[in-house]
Amino acid sequence: xxxxxxxxxxxxxxxxxxxxxxxxxxxxxxxxxxxxxxxxxxxxxxxxxxxxxxxxxxxxxxxxxxxxxxxxxxxxxxxxxxxxxxxxxxxxxxxxxxxxxxxxxxxxxxxxxxxxxxxxxxxxxxxxxxxxxxxxxxxxxxxxxxxxxxxxxxxxxxxxxxxxxxxxxxxxxxxxxxxxxxxxxxxxxxxxxxxxxxxxxxxxxxxxxxxxxxxxxxxxxxxxxxxxxxxxxxxxxxxxxxxxxxxxxxxxxxxxxxxxxxxxxxxxxxxxxxxxxxxxxxxxxxxxxxxxxxxxxxxxxxxxxxxxxxxxxxxxxxxxxxxxxxxxxxxxxxxxxxxxxxxxxxxxxxxxxxxxxxxxxxxxxxxxxxxxxxxxxxxxxxxxxxxxxxxxxxxxxxxxxxxxx
Amino acid sequence: xxxxxxxxxxxxxxxxxxxxxxxxxxxxxxxxxxxxxxxxxxxxxxxxxxxxxxxxxxxxxxxxxxxxxxxxxxxxxxxxxxxxxxxxxxxxxxxxxxxxxxxxxxxxxxxxxxxxxxxxxxxxxxxxxxxxxxxxxxxxxxxxxxxxxxxxxxxxxxxxxxxxxxxxxxxxxxxxxxxxxxxxxxxxxxxxxxxxxxxxxxxxxxxxxxxxxxxxxxxxxxxxxxxxxxxxxxxxxxxxxxxxxxxxxxxxxxxxxxxxxxxxxxxxxxxxxxxxxxxxxxxxxxxxxxxxxxxxxxxxxxxxxxxxxxxxxxxxxxxxxxxxxxxxxxxx
Ligand SMILES: Cc1ncc(C[n+]2csc(CCOP(=O)(O)OP(=O)(O)O)c2C)c(N)n1
Ligand code: SF4
Numbered sequence: 028x029x030x031x032x033x034x035x036x037x038x039x040x041x042x043x044x045x046x047x048x049x050x051x052x053x054x055x056x057x058x059x060x061x062x063x064x065x066x067x068x069x070x071x072x073x074x075x076x077x078x079x080x081x082x083x084x085x086x087x088x089x090x091x092x093x094x095x096x097x098x099x100x101x102x103x104x105x106x107x108x109x110x111x112x113x114x115x116x117x118x119x120x121x122x123x124x125x126x127x128x129x130x131x132x133x134x135x136x137x138x139x140x141x142x143x144x145x146x147x148x149x150x151x152x153x154x155x156x157x158x159x160x161x162x163x164x165x166x167x168x169x170x171x172x173x174x175x176x177x178x179x180x181x182x183x184x185x186x187x188x189x190x191x192x193x194x195x196x197x198x199x200x201x202x203x204x205x206x207x208x209x210x211x212x213x214x215x216x217x218x219x220x221x222x223x224x225x226x227x228x229x230x231x232x233x234x235x236x237x238x239x240x241x242x243x244x245x246x247x248x249x250x251x252x253x254x255x256x257x258x259x260x261x262x263x264x265x266x267x268x269x270x271x272x273x274x275x276x277x278x279x280x281x282x283x284x285x286x287x288x289x290x291x292x293x294x295x296x297x298x299x300x301x302x303x304x305x306x307x308x309x310x311x312x313x314x315x316x317x318x319x320x321x322x323x324x325x326x327x328x329x330x331x332x333x334x335x336x337x338x339x340x341x342x343x344x345x346x347x348x349x350x351x352x353x354x355x356x357x358x359x360x361x362x363x364x365x366x367x368x369x370x371x372x373x374x375x376x377x378x379x380x381x382x383x384x385x386x387x388x389x390x391x392x393x394x395x396x397x398x399x400x401x402x403x404x405x406x407x408x409x410x411x412x413x414x415x416x417x418x419x420x421x422x423x424x425x426x427x428x429x430x431x432x
Numbered sequence: 433x434x435x436x437x438x439x440x441x442x443x444x445x446x447x448x449x450x451x452x453x454x455x456x457x458x459x460x461x462x463x464x465x466x467x468x469x470x471x472x473x474x475x476x477x478x479x480x481x482x483x484x485x486x487x488x489x490x491x492x493x494x495x496x497x498x499x500x501x502x503x504x505x506x507x508x509x510x511x512x513x514x515x516x517x518x519x520x521x522x523x524x525x526x527x528x529x530x531x532x533x534x535x536x537x538x539x540x541x542x543x544x545x546x547x548x549x550x551x552x553x554x555x556x557x558x559x560x561x562x563x564x565x566x567x568x569x570x571x572x573x574x575x576x577x578x579x580x581x582x583x584x585x586x587x588x589x590x591x592x593x594x595x596x597x598x599x600x601x602x603x604x605x606x607x608x609x610x611x612x613x614x615x616x617x618x619x620x621x622x623x624x625x626x627x628x629x630x631x632x633x634x635x636x637x638x639x640x641x642x643x644x645x646x647x648x649x650x651x652x653x654x655x656x657x658x659x660x661x662x663x664x665x666x667x668x669x670x671x672x673x674x675x676x677x678x679x680x681x682x683x684x685x686x687x688x689x690x691x692x693x694x695x696x697x698x699x700x701x702x703x704x705x706x707x708x709x710x711x712x713x714x715x716x717x718x719x720x721x722x723x724x725x726x727x728x729x730x731x732x733x734x735x736x737x738x739x740x741x742x743x744x745x746x747x748x749x750x751x752x753x754x755x756x757x758x759x760x761x762x763x764x
Contacts, residue, residue, distance in 0.1 A: 084523055087519055090561060094565055
């Protein structure tokens with residue numbers, strides 16, 4: 028049995044430490060991992076827990092991220108709880124196996140510390156890796172600070188392992204801004220955390236020699252469509268389980284999580300829609316704009332996949348203009364969030380003005396003043412009743428101003 | 433627990449955990465090798481397979497040819513899959529959380545054998561990194577390479593196991609080319625140099641030798657590599673009924689020498705001695721030409737302008753045979 032880790036009521040943890048403690052408390056059986064900035068400290072912290080006897084599973088330091096995720100898939104299929112962490116290029120190297128994990132319906136947990144994708148090589152945070160994996164059939168949860176990284180990682184196990192779900196789960200946090208910034212975190216004690224997550228109850232375990240199972244079959248046109256449709260169906264229906272587990276967590280801790288996060292949206296005319304640590308800055312910008320008489324609000328996602336279309340549309344139903352803030356190079360179209368938000372609104376017959384801001388690439392600072400500027404643009408458009416600024420702009424870019432559409 | 437096998441008849445009647453009912457070509461050696469490996473033990477077996485002929489032909493939903501737990505993830509990760517299943521087994525054993533039936537077997541001394549099967553493409557090339565990593569880490573599993581010297585499943589492209597002069601779809605023989613330009617790399621020594629406790633080369637035609645080596649491999653703790661010659665009727669282009677004969681020509685000409693390398697090592701991977709044993713010595717070593725002549729993939733080598741490649745072949749095979757004998761004599 029692993030030793031109990033004595034925790035204070037309030038710990039000062041950065042996002043990486045928070046995620047590592049969540050993996051420890053979930054008593055993951057196999058962590059197979061490969062280091063990459065800025066997620067490396069997660070596996071370093073985990074190794075130290077192991078070295079000090081606080082974990083009794085195994086840590087396998089493999090030779091690549093491809094093998095890290097492959098190892099998680101095999102371990103999970105074997106019937107044990109498996110998890111890993113990565114960022115950026117490592118995430119990209121895992122990409123092939125991400126699809127295999129979800130297609131094989133294995134409840135692996137992956138903590139992603141978001142970072143830019145090369146080239147140019149850049150170790151700092153943006154959401155390029157998150158967007159790269161968004162269609163891999165995983166549940167995607169987004170945290171904005173270390174407390175949330177901890178909470179959501181614990182919940183990720185419970186969500187993915189629920190028999191109605193049986194899908195892998197990613198928990199995102201922003202590189203450096205969240206992963207390396209120490210903040211107050213209120214942890215659960217070990218027994219309580221483990222009681223919440225529960226014992227892993229595997230299905231179709233390869234280790235049961237009395238009941239051999241076949242994992243990872245070939246299907247072709249005969250069955251592939253049915254498998255994929257079923258997988259999508261269960262992913263879409265996971266909202267119910269996610270909400271249920273958010274509620275159970277609230278009952279235990281008093282901390283509230285919803286599919287969609289809203290701030291001052293009841294009467295908002297204009298809204299910033301962002302992911303990650305920007306949410307906190309946007310809240311401050313919104314407060315400042317309200318002092319100037321602009322009814323500003325903030326919307327964000329807790330659950331990026333499945334995408335809560337209905338809740339997003341509801342949150343934005345009365346705004347006149349919304350800024351979709353994409354922290355990723357758009358690669359020849361509008362940013363990913365812009366497209367999703369526009370689709371959500373259209374599907375629900377709502378048509379506010381949607382602007383697309385590309386920002387914060389490769390760790391570029393995004394200031395409260397910049398976000399105030401976004402609200403000012405939105406305010407202009409809202410008052411004019413049409414987009415009087417370019418639809419897609421680059422925020423805080425040096426040199427000539429670039430805008431498209 | 434080592435299974436006692438008296439003769440081929442009895443062996444062929446072993447309880448099948450891999451069904452003949454599959455989609456492989458008639459005369460495919462993959463089938464024969466997999467059966468020989470799985471039948472070498474009565475202990476439970478868990479299998480990981482790389483993408484390739486064996487995988488696509490044996491688990492087409494909703495059917496499966498496997499009566500053992502089986503997993504296929506991708507082309508390049510059979511080694512890490514088997515290694516991690518092995519690690520998962522050990523974690524669960526340590527935690528006392530194995531499924532009851534498995535726990536019972538373990539108590540009877542019948543621990544599951546974890547085996548990865550992959551083609552030469554999945555081994556020599558794309559899967560090499562994960563194979564190397566898994567062996568370096570010392571996981572307890574057996575890796576069997578079904579070496580047909582070609583990417584068969586995608587239609588016969590060259591791999592780094594394709595030998596010189598073979599005509600493949602990406603190293604075709606033509607009016608100005610005799611086909612593949614490089615001799616294959618020697619995976620057996622490469623894997624032995626990883627410090628694996630047991631490494632061997634086998635041919636399905638010498639079934640007793642194969643089974644003995646697999647049994648030895650199952651008895652040691654740590655990563656075991658078996659390089660199995662796997663004649664492919666489709667890409668070597670011989671008749672299905674000639675599979676075993678072609679394989680034998682490979683063995684008798686020393687193109688495919690049968691040998692093993694035993695590394696005596698401790699649990700930290702510290703190697704105290706290395707020993708190479710030749711396990712089959714042809715009474716009359718036949719010319720390589722006879723092996724090449726039996727396979728239309730080499731037919732063009734018999735044209736006058738390509739004859740020198742046959743000489744190169746013979747030189748390469750002789751040099752290698754010499755090397756193996758010297759190593760054996762020297763006891764290293
Ligand atoms: C990442 C990736 N690249 C390429 C392929 C295509 N592919 C599937 S099987 C195969 C060839 C397999 O050859 P080998 O490993 O020699 O096995 P064989 O079919 O000859 O038994 C290839 C290239 C793949 N499945 N995955
Ligand atoms: S192509 Fe070759 S390896 Fe593949 S099934 Fe046919 S004979 Fe076997």
